[in-house]
Amino acid sequence: MIRAVILVSGGMDSCVTAAMAKNDGFELCFLHLNYGQRTENRELKAFHDIADFYDVKNRLTVDMTHLAQIGGSCLTDSTIDVPNADLENEEIPISYVPFRNANILSAATSWAEVLGANSLFIGAVEEDSSGYPDCRRRFYDAFEKTIDEGTKPDTHIKIITPLIELSKKEIILEGNALHAPINLSWSCYEREDIPCGKCDSCALRARGFNQAGLLDPIL
Amino acid sequence: MIRAVILVSGGMDSCVTAAMAKNDGFELCFLHLNYGQRTENRELKAFHDIADFYDVKNRLTVDMTHLAQIGGSCLTDSTIDVPNADLENEEIPISYVPFRNANILSAATSWAEVLGANSLFIGAVEEDSSGYPDCRRRFYDAFEKTIDEGTKPDTHIKIITPLIELSKKEIILEGNALHAPINLSWSCYEREDIPCGKCDSCALRARGFNQAGLLDPIL
Numbered sequence: 001m002i003r004a005v006i007l008v009s010g011g012m013d014s015c016v017t018a019a020m021a022k023n024d025g026f027e028l029c030f031l032h033l034n035y036g037q038r039t040e041n042r043e044l045k046a047f048h049d050i051a052d053f054y055d056v057k058n059r060l061t062v063d064m065t066h067l068a069q070i071g072g073s074c075l076t077d078s079t080i081d082v083p084n085a086d087l088e089n090e091e092i093p094i095s096y097v098p099f100r101n102a103n104i105l106s107a108a109t110s111w112a113e114v115l116g117a118n119s120l121f122i123g124a125v126e127e128d129s130s131g132y133p134d135c136r137r138r139f140y141d142a143f144e145k146t147i148d149e150g151t152k153p154d155t156h157i158k159i160i161t162p163l164i165e166l167s168k169k170e171i172i173l174e175g176n177a178l179h180a181p182i183n184l185s186w187s188c189y190e191r192e193d194i195p196c197g198k199c200d201s202c203a204l205r206a207r208g209f210n211q212a213g214l215l216d217p218i219l
Numbered sequence: 220m221i222r223a224v225i226l227v228s229g230g231m232d233s234c235v236t237a238a239m240a241k242n243d244g245f246e247l248c249f250l251h252l253n254y255g256q257r258t259e260n261r262e263l264k265a266f267h268d269i270a271d272f273y274d275v276k277n278r279l280t281v282d283m284t285h286l287a288q289i290g291g292s293c294l295t296d297s298t299i300d301v302p303n304a305d306l307e308n309e310e311i312p313i314s315y316v317p318f319r320n321a322n323i324l325s326a327a328t329s330w331a332e333v334l335g336a337n338s339l340f341i342g343a344v345e346e347d348s349s350g351y352p353d354c355r356r357r358f359y360d361a362f363e364k365t366i367d368e369g370t371k372p373d374t375h376i377k378i379i380t381p382l383i384e385l386s387k388k389e390i391i392l393e394g395n396a397l398h399a400p401i402n403l404s405w406s407c408y409e410r411e412d413i414p415c416g417k418c419d420s421c422a423l424r425a426r427g428f429n430q431a432g433l434l435d436p437i438l
Contacts, residue, residue, distance in 0.1 A: 103325040
């Protein structure tokens with residue numbers, strides 16, 4: 001079986017991404033990043049729950065606490081409040097962690113090169129992702145070129161973004177079809193006990209379930 | 220003054236790179252990465268000594284110990300021996316840390332975006348760098364494109380590699396001309412008390428001083 005590194009934050013999108021990689025026949029290797037986000041403990045539990053569900057042997061959790069040292073985002077700097085959702089806002093929100101996904105993909109590529117994996121799955125969503133610049137397919141295309149230039153000649157790693165053009169509604173329907181364990185995922189940026197219901201991430205998830213005509217199993 | 224983030228390992232190349240950025244009129248912000256390399260304590264001392272020399276206020280040291288967790292290199296995995304230098308070998312040596320420079324540049328870009336710096340200086344050397352794929356200018360060009368795609372629209376960061384086409388001899392002569400504190404730098408991959416004289420990094424440094432007709436001030 002061909003190995004793939006799956007970036008699993010513990011959120012719904014990464015949960016569905018794992019289901020899609022499994023369905024494509026890859027041996028799953030799960031990578032989780034702790035970058036000092038507020039809800040890390042809850043996300044890490046979700047990561048292991050989803051890994052257990054898929055019986056994943058190769059799992060790695062790494063600290064990227066330099067993103068918290070660097071700050072610049074309400075997700076990593078506790079002196080910056082998490083604003084209430086404003087899904088109509090076209091500005092890049094304060095929850096943007098500067099260049100976060102490049103930090104994550106770099107670690108994932110290092111691990112993939114050592115594991116001999118040829119694919120990196122990341123559940124980024126372009127349309128529905130609060131306008132983060134590092135969630136656009138053109139960013140991943142540029143990064144894939146960087147991987148080609150910066151790894152050994154016999155290393156070939158593709159970045160697979162199966163959700164990139166999907167809406168939250170479509171992600172939920174896809175996850176449902178593949179029996180993804182969405183009930184084990186966690187999305188809230190703010191709380192670890194029950195979803196706050198107010199942050200961008202909760203708002204996007206709630207709108208998606210509403211549009212899909214389904215109930216969120218974690219509520 | 221315009222800020223620049225300078226990647227300072229503590230080695231001779233980064234020391235001379237800092238001297239060149241200073242000479243270009245930038246306000247220096249020094250970034251050091253601990254990635255679990257064997258000689259980190261000695262390198263960190265060199266970092267602070269060089270930062271003190273240039274009176275650098277913004278300095279950040281961050282842990283990238285995930286590169287040690289991931290392994291795959293004699294620099295980060297103590298079960299893999301550091302081989303003696305073989306400067307004629309055309310294979311990528313076992314001291315290659317998979318995709319290391321992308322991990323480093325990603326952190327540097329995150330910090331630069333928060334600081335409002337418009338330049339990242341890295342003392343990579345293409346000709347003389349043991350064949351690491353992530354030390355080639357084409358890798359940096361690809362990464363610069365990734366920065367453009369993955370940061371805010373008003374963030375513009377150039378990767379400046381002033382040593383990329385220089386030989387070690389030329390780097391030493393440039394450092395001498397700019398009064399770079401090469402005496403404070405540390406290059407050995409193996410030892411922290413005196414340079415081992417046998418690793419690739421010691422061998423390249425010794426050959427450079429020999430060709431420059433100068434004595435290494437740390438010997």
